[in-house]
Amino acid sequence: xxxxxAEKYKNLTHEKEICKKLSLSYxxxxxxxxxxxxxxxxxxxxxxxIEQHFNCGKKMTAISDILxxxxxxxxLSESIRSVHMVSLYLLGYSLxxxxxxxxxxxxxxxxxxxxxxxxxDFRYTWFLTALFHDITSxxxxxxxxxxxxxxxxxxxxxxxxxxxxxxxLQSGKKFxxxxxxxxxxxxxxxxxxxxxxxxxxxxxxxFFNSMCTIFEQRLGEKETIVEKTDKERMLMWDKTYMDxxxxxxxxxxxxxxxxxxxxxxxxxKWDYEENPLNFILCxxxxxxxxxxxxxxxxxxxxxxxxxxxxxxxKDDERKIKISWTDVIRNCELEKWERWKDNIKKLDExxxxxxxxxxxxxxxxx
Numbered sequence: 001x002x003x004x005x006a007e008k009y010k011n012l013t014h015e016k017e018i019c020k021k022l023s024l025s026y027x028x029x030x031x032x033x034x035x036x037x038x039x040x041x042x043x044x045x046x047x048x049x050i051e052q053h054f055n056c057g058k059k060m061t062a063i064s065d066i067l068x069x070x071x072x073x074x075x076l077s078e079s080i081r082s083v084h085m086v087s088l089y090l091l092g093y094s095l096x097x098x099x100x101x102x103x104x105x106x107x108x109x110x111x112x113x114x115x116x117x118x119x120x121d122f123r124y125t126w127f128l129t130a131l132f133h134d135i136t137s138x139x140x141x142x143x144x145x146x147x148x149x150x151x152x153x154x155x156x157x158x159x160x161x162x163x164x165x166x167x168x169l170q171s172g173k174k175f176x177x178x179x180x181x182x183x184x185x186x187x188x189x190x191x192x193x194x195x196x197x198x199x200x201x202x203x204x205x206x207f208f209n210s211m212c213t214i215f216e217q218r219l220g221e222k223e224t225i226v227e228k229t230d231k232e233r234m235l236m237w238d239k240t241y242m243d244x245x246x247x248x249x250x251x252x253x254x255x256x257x258x259x260x261x262x263x264x265x266x267x268x269k270w271d272y273e274e275n276p277l278n279f280i281l282c283x284x285x286x287x288x289x290x291x292x293x294x295x296x297x298x299x300x301x302x303x304x305x306x307x308x309x310x311x312x313x314k315d316d317e318r319k320i321k322i323s324w325t326d327v328i329r330n331c332e333l334e335k336w337e338r339w340k341d342n343i344k345k346l347d348e349x350x351x352x353x354x355x356x357x358x359x360x361x362x363x364x365x
Contacts, residue, residue: 352364
C-alpha cells in the first residue's frame with residue numbers, strides 16, 4: 001500500500017502556507033489528527049473543527065441557521081457524519097494539486113478577478129463544500145417526533161427567495177445549475193413521500209441563503225470591505241464571493257441526486273469539464289472510507305484504523321490511486337466489498353475510467 005491517509009492527514013501543507021512544519025487548514029487552523037481521529041470524543045472534536053472554520057470566517061450564522069437548537073448541535077456533534085465531513089475535507093485537501101488549477105480556470109470564466117486570480121486557494125472552496133454538505137444529515141429521517149420540523153425545512157426550501165436558480169452572476173450572466181429548479185423540487189417531494197428530507201438539497205439551499213445574507217449585511221452598498229480580525233488576520237468581503245457560493249451550493253444540492261424516478265434512469269454521467277466542483281464532491285464522497293466502514297452499529301474498526309489502512313494518492317494529472325491492506329478486508333469483509341463495489345461502479349454514473357488491480361484501483365478523468 002502507498003502512503004496511508006492517516007499519514008497524509010497528519011502532514012498536510014499548502015504551498016501558500018508560510019509555516020510548513022504544522023499541518024494547517026485554511027485560516028491557518030491547526031489540524032490536530034489525534035483529537036480528530038484518535039480521541040475519546042472524535043465526533044465532538046470534528047464538530048468543533050467544523051465550527052472553527054465558520055467562526056474564523058465570521059460565517060457561523062450559516063450553521064446556526066440550520067442547526068437551530070442545542071439538540072440539533074448535540075445530535076450532529078455525536079454523529080459519525082461530523083467525522084466523515086472532516087475526513088472528506090482532509091481527503092480533498094491532500095489531493096488539492098489534482099484540482100486547484102482546474103477549478104481556478106473554471107471559476108475565472110464566471111467570477112471576477114477581485115476574488116479569484118492568482119490568490120485562489122482550493123482549501124477555501126473545499127472547506128465550505130465538504131464541511132457543510134452533510135450538515136443536515138441529522139435531520140434526514142422524518143418521524144412523528146420531528147414531522148413538523150422536517151416538513152417545515154422542505155417548505156422553507158420551496159419558498160426560499162434567495163436561491164441559485166434565480167441568481168445572476170456579477171457579470172450579468174445567469175447561473176446555469178446542474179439540475180433545473182423544477183427537477184430538484186420534484187426530487188425533494190419524492191423523498192418526502194418516503195419520510196425523508198434530502199439533506200443535500202436542504203443544506204445547499206440554506207448555505208446559499210445564509211451566506212448571501214451574511215455578505216449583504218456586511219457589505220451594504222459597498223463592493224468590497226477588508227476587515228482586520230482580533231487575531232490580526234484580514235478578512236475580505238467582496239460581492240464576487242456570492243458568485244463563488246452559487247457554485248458551492250449547486251454542488252451540495254446535487255451531490256445525492258443520481259436517479260430520475262420519473263424516467264427510472266440515471267440522470268446522466270457527471271462530467272468534470274462541465275461541473276468540476278460537483279464532480280469532485282461526488283467522487284470523493286464515494287471514496288471517503290470512514291462513512292463506509294464505521295457508520296453502522298457493530299463496526300469493528302476505529303476511525304484511525306481505517307485511515308491507517310487505506311491510501312488515496314495523486315498518481316498523475318487527473319488520476320488517483322486507491323489502495324488498502326488486508327486489515328480492512330479481513331476485519332470488515334462485507335463493508336469492504338460494498339465500498340470497493342461503489343468505487344468500481346463509478347464509471348456507470350461519472351465520466352471516469354476505473355482500472356482495478358491487486359489491492360488497488362486507479363481512477364482517471
